[in-house]
Amino acid sequence: MIVSTKELFKAAYGKFAIGAYNINNLEQCMGLFKGNLDSQAPFIIQISKGARSYTHKTMLEGLIRSADKVFPEAIFAVHLDHGDEETCYDCIESGFYSSVMIDASHEDFDTNIAITRRVVDAAHAKGIAVEAELGQLGGVEEHVSVSEADAKLTDPEQAREFVERSGCDSLACAIGTSHGAFKFSGGQGLHFDVLEEIQKRLPGFPLVMHGSSSVPQEEVKRINQAGGSLKGAKGVDADQFKGAARLGVTKINIDTDGRLVWTRVHREHFLEHPENFDLRPPGKVFMQEYANFIADKNRKLGSANTLEEVRKRCQK
Numbered sequence: 526m527i528v529s530t531k532e533l534f535k536a537a538y539g540k541f542a543i544g545a546y547n548i549n550n551l552e553q554c555m556g557l558f559k560g561n562l563d564s565q566a567p568f569i570i571q572i573s574k575g576a577r578s579y580t581h582k583t584m585l586e587g588l589i590r591s592a593d594k595v596f597p598e599a600i601f602a603v604h605l606d607h608g609d610e611e612t613c614y615d616c617i618e619s620g621f622y623s624s625v626m627i628d629a630s631h632e633d634f635d636t637n638i639a640i641t642r643r644v645v646d647a648a649h650a651k652g653i654a655v656e657a658e659l660g661q662l663g664g665v666e667e668h669v670s671v672s673e674a675d676a677k678l679t680d681p682e683q684a685r686e687f688v689e690r691s692g693c694d695s696l697a698c699a700i701g702t703s704h705g706a707f708k709f710s711g712g713q714g715l716h717f718d719v720l721e722e723i724q725k726r727l728p729g730f731p732l733v734m735h736g737s738s739s740v741p742q743e744e745v746k747r748i749n750q751a752g753g754s755l756k757g758a759k760g761v762d763a764d765q766f767k768g769a770a771r772l773g774v775t776k777i778n779i780d781t782d783g784r785l786v787w788t789r790v791h792r793e794h795f796l797e798h799p800e801n802f803d804l805r806p807p808g809k810v811f812m813q814e815y816a817n818f819i820a821d822k823n824r825k826l827g828s829a830n831t832l833e834e835v836r837k838r839c840q841k
């Protein structure tokens with residue numbers, strides 16, 4: 526059942542975080558639904574601009590609608606990840622999305638607010654929630670000094686003003702994570718101090734953590750042993766998820782880790798079976814491995830075994 530993102534946030538706030546997982550194809554979609562049901566967790570499906578153009582946006586919509594029928598017990602929201610203004614309007618008009626993210630974080634503060642406000646007005650008119658972003662995520666390189674790196678983090682006082690003026694429903698904050706498989710190259714971890722200051726100024730307001738893949742070292746090792754070349758890949762310690770959830774993080778975005786599962790399964794499969802040219806055997810293994818990965822992640826997020834409680838809330 527597709528539910529509102531806001532309802533999921535209300536159920537989760539301060540207790541656990543909802544996993545927001547990006548999908549691009551059928552195998553990810555199947556594994557995602559199976560893993561969430563195996564672990565009895567509500568979840569958010571994220572669709573990026575890139576995913577919408579990989580095949581066709583309507584294909585993804587069709588896949589998700591079909592998965593909803595194949596897995597009728599699932600409770601989930603559908604979200605546009607890192608949208609620009611035009612894509613946000615397209616998703617709002619489609620009537621399919623529960624929420625959209627407008628990412629104008631690269632703009633100056635006032636322009637970011639103005640763009641977000643326009644999207645909020647259009648989305649709220651249709652009952653759709655809006656995630657915005659303040660601060661700049663990105664890899665922290667060794668040659669960048671701490672003060673320069675800190676300058677990219679979300680300013681708590683600005684966060685309060687941003688939310689008030691833009692009217693957004695949730696806020697993606699930069700607290701030290703970055704997208705992709707090469708995080709914390711400057712050796713820093715998550716800035717819980719920043720999160721705490723933001724929560725003080727925005728009590729009860731849902732925060733979002735992007736760039737939250739853990740990049741498991743065992744996964745990286747297996748990929749490299751099977752012919753890959755991911756040197757120095759590292760990610761977020763998943764044991765920090767529950768602490769972040771207590772500080773108001775209700776949505777945790779994970780994409781890279783799923784791509785690593787895909788890469789490991791396919792590299793190992795074709796190394797072990799060089800004679801194979803059928804896509805289904807590795808596809809079958811991937812769907813199950815992806816489901817296992819999702820279930821494990823939900824246990825780290827604290828969302829596992831909350832499905833029935835969330836269902837009752839959503840059905841009221």
Ligand code: G3H
Pocket residue numbers: 547573574575576606607704780781
């Ligand atoms: O934050 C970005 C997500 O990982 C989506 O990546 O734009 O390559 O689909 P993508």
Ligand code: 13P
Pocket residue numbers: 547606607703704705706734735736737738739778779780781782
């Ligand atoms: P990762 O690259 O760490 O998986 O982050 C994904 C993300 O933030 C999607 O918006």
Ligand code: ZN
Pocket residue numbers: 607704735736778
């Ligand atoms: Zn992101």
